[in-house]
Amino acid sequence: MTQPVNRYCLIMLLLLIWGPGCQKDEETTRSTITVSIQHKVNQAPLALANTSYTNALGQPFTVTAFKYYLSNFTFTRADGSRVRINGQYYFVDEAVPESKKLTIANVPFGDYTGMSFTIGVDSIRNVSGAQTGALDPLSGMFWSWNSGYIMAKFEGTSKVSTAADTSLVFHVGGFKGEYNSLQTVALNTGSFKVPDNTHIALTADVATWFNTPNPISFITINKVHTPGIDGYKFSQNYSNMFTSVAVSE
Amino acid sequence: MIRKFIYIVCIFFLVWACRKSDQGGSAPVPYTLQLPDYFPATVYDMSQNPLTREGIALGRRLFYDPRLSRDSTVSCGFCHQQFAAFSHYDHPLSHGVGNNTGTRTVPGLFNLIYQKDFMWDGGVNNLEIQPLTPLTDPNEMGEDLQNVINKIQSNAQYRGMYKAAFGTTEVTTQRTFRALAQFMATMNSFESKYDSIMRKVQGVAFTTEEASGYATFQAKCASCHKEPLFTDGSFRSNGLPYNPALNDVGRMRITNSTGDYLKFKVPSLRNILRSQPYMHDGRFYDIFRVFEHYNKGVEAGANPDPLVKSGIPLSAKEQRELYFFFMTLTDMNFINNKEISEILIED
Numbered sequence: 001m002t003q004p005v006n007r008y009c010l011i012m013l014l015l016l017i018w019g020p021g022c023q024k025d026e027e028t029t030r031s032t033i034t035v036s037i038q039h040k041v042n043q044a045p046l047a048l049a050n051t052s053y054t055n056a057l058g059q060p061f062t063v064t065a066f067k068y069y070l071s072n073f074t075f076t077r078a079d080g081s082r083v084r085i086n087g088q089y090y091f092v093d094e095a096v097p098e099s100k101k102l103t104i105a106n107v108p109f110g111d112y113t114g115m116s117f118t119i120g121v122d123s124i125r126n127v128s129g130a131q132t133g134a135l136d137p138l139s140g141m142f143w144s145w146n147s148g149y150i151m152a153k154f155e156g157t158s159k160v161s162t163a164a165d166t167s168l169v170f171h172v173g174g175f176k177g178e179y180n181s182l183q184t185v186a187l188n189t190g191s192f193k194v195p196d197n198t199h200i201a202l203t204a205d206v207a208t209w210f211n212t213p214n215p216i217s218f219i220t221i222n223k224v225h226t227p228g229i230d231g232y233k234f235s236q237n238y239s240n241m242f243t244s245v246a247v248s249e
Numbered sequence: 250m251i252r253k254f255i256y257i258v259c260i261f262f263l264v265w266a267c268r269k270s271d272q273g274g275s276a277p278v279p280y281t282l283q284l285p286d287y288f289p290a291t292v293y294d295m296s297q298n299p300l301t302r303e304g305i306a307l308g309r310r311l312f313y314d315p316r317l318s319r320d321s322t323v324s325c326g327f328c329h330q331q332f333a334a335f336s337h338y339d340h341p342l343s344h345g346v347g348n349n350t351g352t353r354t355v356p357g358l359f360n361l362i363y364q365k366d367f368m369w370d371g372g373v374n375n376l377e378i379q380p381l382t383p384l385t386d387p388n389e390m391g392e393d394l395q396n397v398i399n400k401i402q403s404n405a406q407y408r409g410m411y412k413a414a415f416g417t418t419e420v421t422t423q424r425t426f427r428a429l430a431q432f433m434a435t436m437n438s439f440e441s442k443y444d445s446i447m448r449k450v451q452g453v454a455f456t457t458e459e460a461s462g463y464a465t466f467q468a469k470c471a472s473c474h475k476e477p478l479f480t481d482g483s484f485r486s487n488g489l490p491y492n493p494a495l496n497d498v499g500r501m502r503i504t505n506s507t508g509d510y511l512k513f514k515v516p517s518l519r520n521i522l523r524s525q526p527y528m529h530d531g532r533f534y535d536i537f538r539v540f541e542h543y544n545k546g547v548e549a550g551a552n553p554d555p556l557v558k559s560g561i562p563l564s565a566k567e568q569r570e571l572y573f574f575f576m577t578l579t580d581m582n583f584i585n586n587k588e589i590s591e592i593l594i595e596d
Contacts (some may be wrong), residue, residue, distance in 0.1 A: 045397075050316070082547045111414055126374070127374050127375060128297075128375065128425075129297065129298070129375040129376070129377030129426070129430070130375075130377040130378060130422055130423040130425075130426035130427060130430075131293075131423060132421060132422070132423045136421065136422050136423070137378075137381055137394060137422055138394055138395055138398065138422055142381070144373075144378075144381040144385055145372050145373075145382060145386075146372040146503050147369075147372065147373050147374040147378050148374075179505075200330065226505070227505070228505050
């Protein structure tokens with residue numbers, strides 16, 4: 001009986017020595033990266049409200065709201081290995097300029113060639129109860145009747161929309177089953193070194209939502225607000241919306 | 250003895266070394282639930298939201314505060330009445346602000362920490378998220394979430410209670426919902442006569458009629474209304490004819506699967522004689538109407554579960570005995586529990 005007790009004491013003493021090491025000691029080998037996103041429509045800067053754009057079918061539309069979640073940023077090292085940054089979620093809203101500048105903390109120093117991320121909120125956070133910060137349901141990006149995040153939201157108008165108010169409302173979500181709307185985007189950023197280069201500029205083109213691989217006609221689809229095949233089609237389309245423009249200091 | 254002392258000192262230093270630096274105010278007092286050992290494991294993850302006296306007290310106040318609704322008329326407790334095991338007694342469909350009426354009956358609230366899915370169609374996947382639905386549904390409390398948070402934040406009594414429960418006066422969605430979850434986690438019903446018998450309490454036994462009713466229950470009801478929670482938590486159609494006026498397709502709305510047409514969550518039979526009317530839409534005021542439905546009312550076109558497809562023959566004698574057995578599922582200690590009863594909110 002005495003033997004195990006001694007062993008526990010030894011372990012505890014060792015832990016005691018390490019205990020003060022609970023403070024972070026990695027600031028010197030990790031850096032913060034900023035990712036700035038510019039929203040466009042068919043290459044032109046996005047303007048909310050009255051500016052009219054056209055989809056691939058030549059149908060006109062305006063944009064009144066454009067919002068989405070990004071998460072699970074992963075950076076590819078020059079040797080092919082990947083560094084995934086967990087637990088950081090971003091709510092991007094065209095109407096809130098500062099939301100288009102993402103701060104990604106704790107990226108290890110090193111040489112990188114690319115990055116990937118998820119459009120949406122991973123399934124675990126959809127089932128884990130009340131969340132805070134970017135994931136607070138206050139953002140209006142959470143379905144109360146069918147628990148889960150709205151991964152991305154487009155709202156606008158089109159005179160060809162058959163909705164009574166000619167509106168377009170596309171709320172894309174759903175994190176399980178065959179129409180899981182979570183999309184991973186991989187971008188070739190070119191080579192960059194952390195901490196020398198810590199700013200990545202992206203563009204996201206709203207028009208991609210309606211073009212490929214699933215051309216969207218506003219005559220047949222003007223409303224999505226449940227998980228399902230229509231939302232899934234939008235997610236397939238918008239997985240093409242991002243382009244990496246530049247990496248700089 | 251000395252070894253033990255070293256051990257304790259080591260743990261103390263470890264905790265000290267890893268402690269958070271802000272230590273303002275006194276810590277809330279932990280609360281341990283006493284749960285029966287013949288119940289299954291709980292589903293709600295309380296390790297992420299440890300119950301405390303202060304958290305539960307805050308949740309209770311939120312639960313009974315009508316100001317959380319759009320026009321300050323409807324609290325959670327408005328529809329969830331303790332004397333009816335937290336269902337809405339005598340109301341077939343849920344009521345809300347502005348005389349609005351919903352499309353389903355108010356379910357009783359108890360043993361929620363054992364539930365995996367919430368709402369009749371299972372659309373809500375976590376106890377913490379559940380309050381969002383009634384708070385924001387225009388037919389229930391009809392309020393905007395930001396307004397709810399603002400109203401709470403502007404009240405001094407609440408600010409003090411948030412500080413006591415969570416360390417600061419800041420009101421957030423997560424804190425609000427977690428406090429409500431803590432209170433709901435204390436709403437457990439396991440002190441009926443049936444429970445005394447399961448616990449082999451001396452001198453407690455079924456009467457002859459109750460025992461016959463229990464046997465009928467076990468033979469004909471227990472595969473869906475599984476003991477000891479008296480539900481298996483599954484979604485099934487019990488063959489109730491579709492009501493076009495309500496146009497409620499049940500779980501199909503959540504899964505988009507036609508196989509889930511008219512399926513609803515199997516409700517618990519605990520406190521059942523306290524929570525009429527019955528069925529997801531409250532169409533039966535009397536439990537004997539329910540028995541009759543199973544006896545010969547199951548409709549083939551309503552996607553009935555294989556277990557009820559051919560009906561469940563229940564003779565008049567069996568029905569009466571079932572009624573007596575159901576009486577043993579009424580938990581007066583729960584219904585009269587002062588720890589969860591309505592509080593008057595005056596500030």
